[in-house]
Amino acid sequence: MATNERVFRMPFAGVYPMYLQKAARKGRSxxxxDAVIRWLTGYDAAQLQAHVDAKTDxxxxxxxxxxxxxxAAKVTGVVCGVRVEAVEDPLMRQIRAMDKLVDELAKGKALEKILR
Structure with a gap:
């Protein structure tokens, strides 16, 4: 559980640039x-940026x-060696689902297919 707590306290502003870099390396914008993250969370562009600026965990x-x-429950598969649908903690499952969506984007999957 200590590992989960450490992940939960990570600022979104620390993870977000890594998502952008991963996607950019594969030619994604x-x-x-942002579309993937907004789909998962319901944030609009301004709200998403506000969380980056505020360094919200x-x-x-x-x-x-x-x-x-x-x-979001339809997000399945393996990311970072972890099967998303097998993650029991609801928050960790959301985090892994976000990781998986960005991973699918970076692997070239069409945005329309990612946004189930």
Missing amino acids: TDEV LQGFFAQAPAAEAN
Whole structure:
């Protein structure tokens, strides 16, 4: 559990640039990364930027999400050696789902297919 708590306290502003870099290396845009994150959380562009600026931790980022996507449960597969659908902690599952969506984007999957 200590590892989870450490991850939960990580600022979204620390993770977000890594998502952007990963996607950019594969020719994907910031707008596409933002679209994936906004789909998952319900944030609009201004709200997303506000969380980056405020350095909101991941726990707060997901807790304050205006509308968790109902289809987020359909995000399955392996990311960082972890099967997303097998993660029991709801917050960690949301974090892994976000990782998986950005991973799919970086692997060239069409945005329309990512946004189940």
